[in-house]
Amino acid sequence: MAAIQVKADVAGSVWQITTKVGQKIEAGETIMIIESMKMEIPVIAEQDGTIDKFMVDEKTAISEGQVLAVLTR
Amino acid sequence: MSDDWSAEVEELRLRRRDAMALGGAEAVAKHHERGRLTIRERVTRLVDTDSFKEVGTLTGQGRYDGATLKGVTPAPYVMGLASIDGRPVAVGGEDFTIRGGSSWSGDRKKGGQGGFIEDLAASYRIPLVNLIDGSGGSVTSINKRGHSIFPGVHGFERSVELLGKVPVVSAVLGTAAGGPAGRAILSHWSVMVDGTSHVFAAGPPVVERSLGQKIGKEDLGGTQIAVDLAGTIDNRVDSEEACFAELRRFLSYMPSNVWEAPPEVACTDPVDRCDEELLSTVPKDRRKPYNMRKLIGHIVDNGSVFEIQPTYGKALITCLARMNGKVVGIVANNPMVYGGAMDVKAARKQIHFVEMCDCFHIPLIFLVDVPGFMVGRDAEAAATLRDGMRAVYVGLQATVPTYTVVIRKCYGMAGMGTTEKNGLEFKIAWPSAEWGSLPIEGGVAAAFRRELANAPDAKAREREIEAELRAMASPFRTAEAFGVEEIVDPRETRPYLCRFIDAAQARIRTSLGPKAKYGVRP
Incomplete structure (x- = not known):
């Protein structure tokens, strides 16, 4: 099973985690929402997979490139 | 003495054979093994x-035995x-x-x-x-x-x-x-x-x-x-x-040189195509972003997008595309990354792309949704301000026909670099457009500090002031003052731009050649 790291395109803070560990998601689906520059920016899955774990909590301040979640496929 | 050059032609054949062998069969096989x-x-x-x-x-390097050629390393x-x-x-x-x-x-x-x-x-x-x-x-x-x-x-x-x-x-x-x-x-x-x-x-x-x-x-x-x-x-x-x-x-997408116009192709996509999706592309909620790449696809000729640097400086999208078969350069802020704010990478990307399009007489279309330069310590430490101003400088030096289409936000210094100051300065806006020196929500706290300090409920007063200012910030009011030249129904963006880009071809054909460079980039 390959692990896929989901990384942040932007610095900001985690606004809302909209998925759950164990949830199957498809490419294009929103995993969580980051608040950055007063905008709600969705973190979108680039590949299909199952959410293995989150590396951040809601309200966590994050930096660009930080790993937010790990998917398995 | 015979006039036959067969021996020399045979030598030419042998020399060519050595050249075609490159570094030899073994080296070539090793190279192939590496993929x-x-x-x-x-x-x-x-x-x-x-x-x-x-x-x-x-x-190459000839190897000789006396006067006899033994071989050549190309x-x-x-x-x-x-x-x-x-x-x-x-x-x-x-x-x-x-x-x-x-x-x-x-x-x-x-x-x-x-x-x-x-x-x-x-x-x-x-x-x-x-x-x-x-x-x-x-x-x-x-x-x-x-x-x-x-x-x-x-x-x-x-x-x-x-x-x-x-x-x-x-x-x-x-x-x-x-x-x-x-x-x-x-x-x-x-x-x-x-x-x-x-x-x-x-x-x-x-x-x-x-x-x-x-x-x-x-x-x-x-x-x-x-x-x-x-x-x-x-x-x-x-x-x-x-x-x-x-x-x-x-x-x-390129002409052979700067003395020729960019190559035009026959367009099979109707110029008057007005995609219905554009009416609801921009969310009413100003905190919600939208897909700028999809928006671009609705405006340009079908299948004509060639994105430059898609994985770098993602707060900005730069692509070559066609409008009614004519080559255009699209510079679009990406609200999905930093709300479209210009960070140092986006600035560098814009500088190179705008210079390249200007050099080859490719008209520029700015699809603007920029809240300003990126802010914060990291952005300052990365010299966003300097590279951002370089992007503005390069934009202001460009002389190619440029179309500014304000989709949503157009603020501050980053917004200044999106218009054609050496030409028509033609600014088109969608009804969702807003502009100013800085976004209202960021500016009220600083500009009304004293009033807010004395208010019984500072937060409530801040929101009231924001609402009052926002009502006056309608793009229609700026259009009344001819501060923007036209507001278009988003669906009509393609036919409107195509008409003007067609008409600009005469200007392009009559201003070909190298671009003079002057001044010192900041």
């Missing part, structure tokens, strides 16, 4: 069938004239199978850093394609010459000149270090291949000796570093075949 094509295979796959006419085939660079989509191009590249494609000097260089191939591109005013696979100079040349050479004896002056005259494209197809790496950067567009291409100023042995840092080629200059993180090379592809297809595609 790479030889330079002649690369040229053949890139250009129109049977169009390659090689120059300098016999150049110079590790192959080049000549070819055509792509029926248009002539100068094409050349290092032969890695001979001494790793390191540089070679005869009476005259073939290419790689100046040389005949760059002279050909300059003299005939045709595009130059560099197929780069070499590591530049070697210290062994000191042994050969008995002295070391001064940097730039075979310099980049011609390469620099070409950037203002003909399209220059570079593909990094192996390891490019030193001079060849620098050559790749002196291009209008560059591309490299995942896994098999690497580019750096100096490779792992030099890094270890200089810094004590042990690092592999992939971590030092693979596509993730050179393309995604650094933007050193523009685009990445997954195979050499894909690379050649992308090179041909890029050149299809």
Whole structure:
């Protein structure tokens, strides 16, 4: 099973985690929402997979490139 | 004495045979094992069938027994004239199978850093394609010459000149270090291949000796570093075949030189296509972003988008595209990344793209949704302000027809760089547009500090003031004052722009040639 790291395109803070560990998601689906520059920016899955774990909590301040979640496929 | 030249022609045949053998069967097999094509295979796959006419085939190091030729080690660079989509191009590249494609000097260089191939591109005013696979100079040349050479004896002056005259494209197809790496950067567009291409100023042995840092080629200059993180090379592809297809595609948008207009193609997509989705693309909730790439697709000719640097500086989208068959350059802020704010990477990306389009007389369309320059300590430490102002400076120097379409936000200094100050300054807005020196929600706290300090409920008063100001910030009020020239129904953006871009062709045809450069970029 390959692990896929989901990384942040932007610095900001985690606004809302909209998925759950164990949830199957498809490419294009929103995993969580980051608040950055007063905008709600969705973190979108680039590949299909199952959410293995989150590396951040809601309200966590994050930096660009930080790993937010790990998917398995 | 007989007039028969058969013996000499036989010698020519033998010399050509040696040249075609490159570094020999063993070296070629090793090169193939690494997943790479030889330079002649690369040229053949890139250009129109049977169009390659090689120059300098016999150049190399002859081995003699007295006066008898024993063989020739070819110079590790192959080049000549070819055509792509029926248009002539100068094409050349290092032969890695001979001494790793390191540089070679005869009476005259073939290419790689100046040389005949760059002279050909300059003299005939045709595009130059560099197929780069070499590591530049070697210290062994000191042994050969008995002295070391001064940097730039075979310099980049011609390469620099070409950037203002003909399209220059570079593909990094192996390891490019030193001079060849620098050559790749002196291009209008560059591309490299995942896994098999690497580019750096100096490779792992030099890094270890200089810094004590042990690092592999992939971590030092693979596509993730050179393309995604650094933007050193523009685009990445997954195979050499894909690379050649992308090179041909890029050149299809380019004129052969700055004295010609960009190539027009027949358009099968209706000019009056008004896509219904555009009416609901921009969310009413100002905190919600939308998909700018989809928006671009609704406006330009179907299938015409060629994105430049898609994985670098993601707060900005730059692409070549067509409108009614005419080439345009699209510069669009991406609200999905930093709300479209201009960070240092977006600024660098915009600078190169705007200069390139201006150079080749490709009209620019700015699809504006920019809240300003990126803010915060990291952004300041990265010199966002300086590179951001460079983007503004370059935009204000451009003389190509430019269309400003404000989709949502147009604020501050970043917003200033999106209009055609040397021409019509034609600004079109969607009803969702808003503008100003800074976004209202960011500015109220500072501008009304005293009033807010004295208010019984400061937060509530702040929101009230914001609402009052926002009501006056309607784009229709600015249109009343002719502060923007037109507000369009989003669905009508394509027909409206196509009409003006068609009409601007006369201006483009009558202002061709090199662009004068002046001033000092800040």
